[in-house]
Amino acid sequence: MDLRKLRYFVAVAEELHFGRAAERLHIAQPVLSRQIRALEEELRAQLFVRDRRSTELTAAGRQLLEDSRPLLAAAEALRRRVALAARGTSTFTLGFMPGITVTEPLRTLTERHPGLAVDLVRTTWDDQTEVLHDGRADASIVRLPVDPRGLTVRPMYSEPRVAILPVTHRLAGKESVDVADLAEEHLLNEPDAVPEWKAVATELRAGGAARTRGYRSIEEKLEHVAAGLGIAIVPLSTSEYYTRPDVTHVPVGDLPPGQVAVAWVAARRSRLIYEFADLVTR
Template sequence: MDLDLRKLRYFVAVAEELHFGRAAERLHIAQPVLSRQIRALEHELRAQLFSRDRRTTGLTAAGEQLLADAGPLLAAAEAAQRRVARAALGGPGTFTVGFMPGLIVTGAVREFSGRHQGLSVEVVRTGWDDQTEAIRDGRVDVGYVRMPLDARGLDMCELMTEARVAVLPADHRYAGKPSLGIADLAGEHLLQDPDAVPEWRDVAQELRTDAPAPVPAFRTVEEKLENVAAGRGVVVLPLSTASYYTRPDVTHVELSDIGPNRVCLAWDGSRHDPLVEEFVSVALAHRPPVPHGLPLD
């Protein structure tokens, strides 16, 4: 039995909405049609994917497993469609490199471009929310990524590590200190996903007595820094990112007792593309520069 990608997309919509009506609206199809497609998928997989009653819809254990597997499958299919469409256009071809904020990838890109004069080598800035999805869905061929991340289906090689810093308002009581410990930030409002800074999350849970404030959904470094400058909280960033986005109303202080941020090159582990393999070797020879010390604000 071949897995029908259209039915899989329908399943993901219902699994994310946990409501057949909302999922049908999102997919722009009639609800009875969606229900029939889900029943057909359950029949094909010989597994019940949803537990349903008159009021609620939930995922079964089989549904949870399929949802975990669906993302990489759909992304791989989208990536294949992108690559086929590019190849069908003819021309010299394109190789796309993704990179996270604060990283300088010019050396590797120039070297690789020089080796392939007929190839269009492009760069795309990615963020915490899409650094791996851009690889999986084919928007980029390789990506300079920052840990931690979901590495399922990816191959990676480490390029560098760098210190992490607390980014604070310029008038914060800790501004100007030579360094801080993560416990110093336990009472601060973190303006990012706590899972990105598990050391802060663990210390804050242990030391704080009040309920943590909701985490805002800031998508970019620029948004986070605007809110830091406004005194709404702090963020923890790699040193290169904080240095790249230096501004007069924020400052950063090195964190002395948490591990460094790891920068890796990542690519789709299911692809066997000589260009990807060659870029990996070039990237290892032209690693992003590591910041040394904290610049004066």
């Protein structure tokens, strides 16, 4: 497959507009159209349905989009690893989610391998596994659930989840609350991340007010909680790491604990990755 044509295809599939995709790719629209037609001829399949008002993916196009993303990510990962190898430097890059401390296992790894260059990549819910597929990280400490396709995921530990509240909130200071106590609140997480709250949430009932987006970064959530614009559900370690005087946390007793794991691309056969995984899961 011609990776350049695949990149062009993904741009059009994500924009669903040839003009915007051409601008994003910094090429002329007629050139982009010709490349897409050439790709369709190679695959012997129509990828888009176009008229004057819209561009839509066909079933073949949707399948190609699903398969193209990991293929392009793998190609980018290969490029990164070859570039590092060409420098002659032994490196290990670790992704990690907010609130997770990785100092001790990394220190042990560097003590065992003098001269090893270690780098860290702070991740979010959106890219905690993406950094593995595109080669930015060799391993990643992730908060489950994640899409396990193409990955080895090894459990590390679990921890309670807590509700982050303004210090003036009616529930602040309680030893524990239940999910039902939070049914009237506005949740700043994506609802799918806390299905137990989603099942009882007043704002999601038929006829309720339109819901605003969930916030991915802990900093955004804390700012909105402090302003009285909602609450957030986070792992205990995150709430303890990101402290501030205008918010507090309360354990949610009937929420299952959050799971933390180490993940890496299953096809990788790196001795350093396996050694690090053993260190953090021991």
